[in-house]
Amino acid sequence: MNPTSLPTLTAFAASPDRGRGLARDMAVRWAFEEVGQACDVRLVSFSELKEAPHRALQPFGQIPTCQFGDLALFESGAIVMQIAERHAGLLPADAGARARAITWMFAAVATVEPAIVARESALFTEHDRPWHAERMSLVDDRIRVRLAELAARLGTADWLDGDFSAGDLLMVQVLRRLGGSELLRAHPVLVAYVDRAEARPAFQRAFAAQLAVFTGLKGRPPAP
Numbered sequence: 001m002n003p004t005s006l007p008t009l010t011a012f013a014a015s016p017d018r019g020r021g022l023a024r025d026m027a028v029r030w031a032f033e034e035v036g037q038a039c040d041v042r043l044v045s046f047s048e049l050k051e052a053p054h055r056a057l058q059p060f061g062q063i064p065t066c067q068f069g070d071l072a073l074f075e076s077g078a079i080v081m082q083i084a085e086r087h088a089g090l091l092p093a094d095a096g097a098r099a100r101a102i103t104w105m106f107a108a109v110a111t112v113e114p115a116i117v118a119r120e121s122a123l124f125t126e127h128d129r130p131w132h133a134e135r136m137s138l139v140d141d142r143i144r145v146r147l148a149e150l151a152a153r154l155g156t157a158d159w160l161d162g163d164f165s166a167g168d169l170l171m172v173q174v175l176r177r178l179g180g181s182e183l184l185r186a187h188p189v190l191v192a193y194v195d196r197a198e199a200r201p202a203f204q205r206a207f208a209a210q211l212a213v214f215t216g217l218k219g220r221p222p223a224p
């Protein structure tokens with residue numbers, strides 16, 4: 001391994017989110033920015049995702065993956081965790097606080113995200129089914145419950161447990177998938193939480209970098 005080589009992240013060459021920073025490379029980009037670690041980004045086409053070289057890195061044929069020298073990882077949550085373990089800034093030093101922040105990372109991807117992903121599936125792949133309206137109503141009800149519970153826990157705090165952590169990063173990234181939906185707007189506490197996270201300079205830099213891929217500006221010289 002070349003000790004000077006940067007970690008290499010894979011991302012969509014043409015993200016279907018059209019630069020809104022909703023694909024899962026965004027959490028990884030953001031985590032790298034929070035800890036001040038540069039990374040290389042390798043853009044992958046939809047067909048390349050399903051080919052053997054990429055599947056060797058990601059068995060499900062998805063982005064993101066991240067190569068840290070000899071260590072190749074997939075799953076955005078696991079990659080964010082690896083970044084947080086290698087660098088200060090995303091997990092507290094105190095053992096108990098660190099364990100609680102990691103708990104919030106799991107809560108984001110295992111308890112809150114599935115309901116939101118189910119809604120996206122219902123919207124995009126089940127909209128022509130005769131039971132679509134009934135399904136949407138059930139899916140939305142599940143999200144309402146989860147968001148109410150999350151808002152109750154967050155209360156008037158800035159972050160879920162003390163300082164901003166990898167738990168907040170993953171949770172905010174999950175909530176962003178709801179975009180401007182009434183489900184999120186029903187909870188001003190959560191809207192403010194997402195706004196606060198998006199105002200972080202590290203988020204702004206990561207967002208700009210993924211947007212540059214979409215707008216095709218990446219690598220071009222600045223306008224005169």
Ligand code: GTB
Nearest residue numbers: 015016017022023024061062063064074075076077
């Ligand atoms: N659990 C995995 C992780 O967290 O890394 C999930 C990875 C995943 O779902 N990757 C998606 C992918 O590669 C991209 S992020 N899909 C291609 C495939 O499965 O063939 C999901 C995503 C896609 C598009 C939008 N969007 O358009 O707004 C948002 C999120």
